[in-house]
Amino acid sequence: MKKSLSLLLTAAVSITMLSACGNNDDAKNTANNAKTGNNGTTTEAADPASEISGTITFLTNRTDMIDKEYVDYAKRFKEKYPNAEVKFEAVKDVDKDTKIRLSTGDFPDVVLVPTITASDLPKYFAPLDDLGLNDKIYFKDYKSFEGKVYGISVGATTTGIVYNKKAFADAGITSVPKTLDEFYAAAEKLKAKGIIPFASNFKDQWPLYPWGSELPSSLAGNANLNNERVNSDAPYTMDNAYGQALTIIRTMNEKGYLEPDINSTNWEQSKKDVASGKFAMYFLGNWVIPQVISSGTTSENVGFFPMPYDNSGKVNVVLAPDWGYGVNKNSKHLETAKAFVKWMLEDSGFDKFAGFIPVLKDRQSDMPQLAEFESFNPTKIEAVTDTPESTEIVNQAQITKEAFVQEFVLSKDPQSILDKYNDKWAKAKKAVSK
Structure with a gap:
């Protein structure tokens, strides 16, 4: 189901509170009722x-x-x-x-x-x-x-590119990339300027979650993508939304757009590095924006735009609940x-x-970064709850999507990683159906 982010920013509903008071028996009975x-x-x-x-x-x-x-x-x-x-x-x-x-x-x-x-x-x-x-x-x-x-x-959160505006300006990036090719070109300019284009926090693993869930759903334009895996014994392929999303971060690593040593990253330090402009970008939810600001920069220096995952110039984003x-x-x-x-x-x-x-x-949210994000007119997809069947298969297969991302990025043969997880999925699917 699609719903505008602006609805979340402007909807108004009055909240009323019930109360009971009094110090006589009737009042006590009323309170108990x-x-x-x-x-x-x-x-x-x-x-x-x-x-x-x-x-x-x-x-x-x-x-x-x-x-x-x-x-x-x-x-x-x-x-x-x-x-x-x-x-x-x-x-x-x-x-x-x-x-x-x-x-x-x-x-x-x-x-x-x-x-x-x-x-x-x-x-x-x-x-x-x-x-x-x-x-x-x-x-x-x-x-x-x-x-x-x-x-x-x-x-509620939506996922996109959080970026340091000064780093972009120093690298000669005059406009926010709206296509994947433009995104890679911006990363190349940052790299040439001595600015690390992207903070992946690869070692800490959990910050990789958008590549394994939100981005595939955006690519597919389907909030039910993860749930629909139950209809297949091989949900992961190079040419579907999962493979396409994973290939983007793999390409970024191959081109040297991630941290120089992705196996020694540090989450807390990365916020300071993005704030200072040593790193230029994150791909995370809007929740990280205040953390970057409080790590040593101003709100005016932090921007937010949808991740351009292809060259169409159009983009879907997932609107999702947090914990x-x-x-x-x-x-x-x-x-x-x-x-x-x-x-x-x-x-x-x-x-x-x-x-x-x-x-x-x-x-209402008064974050200017969300207003910037909305200015790109992304198509919003409201996230749905994982079905019991999907969750049961994931747990049975012991699939951790962030570990999946890590293996895919580092493997010499990414197809072998897809095969590995398809095999785990198929066996778990068969086990839970008994």
């Missing part, structure tokens, strides 16, 4: 301030915010809920780490929901429908099962954990800090 609802289900009024107490922990992927912004978040959350405290724990590979913790049954109160099948969501997470946000957010079905919401996206907040169903302080999720969405300001398109429909 509001808490359980006429049908026995929990409603938004289930969060009276008195129930928001205890200490909870949030497991996050934002290692850069520990001892910094999260200190302020903890202070502000406690100001709203004096009887509650929140602690933050950060890990680099949040998907892998969270899956391991889920398997043990011992995981923090609030996490970013990992890539598990939708049917497994109720095993680990509490429904969030009682937060009163279901009709006020985008991607409501993102982490849901049988009509219940188990995860709410921290924000989703999930609450441990066995949390000792369940209401506090839920209140924290709502606070993060409504009060923290994290979406603006992180450069996200707000997931709340009544919020």
Whole structure:
């Protein structure tokens, strides 16, 4: 389904809050009825301030915010809920780490929901429908099962080229490339000027995700591309969207447009290098823009445009939810954990800090880089949730798309890598169908 990015930037929906108060028996009965609802289900009024107490922990992927912004978040959350405290724990590979913790049954109160099948969501997470946000957010079905919401996206993203404008100007690049040939030509000019064209963060692996998912979907113009793999025993070919996307980054490496030593890259340092102009570009989501700016440059020096993956002059981009907040169903302080999720969405300001398109429909992004991105009139494709069957095959095959990208780029025979992953896919597909 296609939806304009501008819709996300301008939509407005009023948010109302239910409350119950009073100090007599009738008022108490009213509050109790509001808490359980006429049908026995929990409603938004289930969060009276008195129930928001205890200490909870949030497991996050934002290692850069520990001892910094999260200190302020903890202070502000406690100001709203004096009887509650929140602690933050950060890990680099949040998907892998969270899956391991889920398997043990011992995981923090609030996490970013990992890539598990939708049917497994109720095993680990509490429904969030009682937060009163279901009709006020985008991607409501993102982490849901049988009509219940188990995860709410921290924000919306689109993927493109984040670039240092001064580096472009110093290399004599007078206009943003709109075709793949122009993109390669710009990279060649940067290289000739002594500027490293592209920061891939190859060694850290996870920053390679757009090449294995978002870009293939854009190339195919199909949000369901990853799900439709279940219809084939050999979904990866050189001439389809997967092979074409992987070939672009392989070509960039062959031409010397990536880091001089791709096996010794460093994520945190790369943000400083893009900010300083030592590196010129990233291919990542809009979420990285504020991180580049805070690493040593100005907002005016950072631009954002769609990745030109062919020479047509037209481009599709995927509009997608980021990680989703999930609450441990066995949390000792369940209401506090839920209140924290709502606070993060409504009060923290994290979406603006992180450069996200707000997931709340009544919020607007004021990032000039998103306005620049929109000026290229890309066709937006709204991401869809991975189907249980697709997720099950991926997990059975133990396919990590970023590792797939690494192998394809470094192999002397890229077709052999496609064959390897097709074989893994076919065997897993057969196994899960039994």
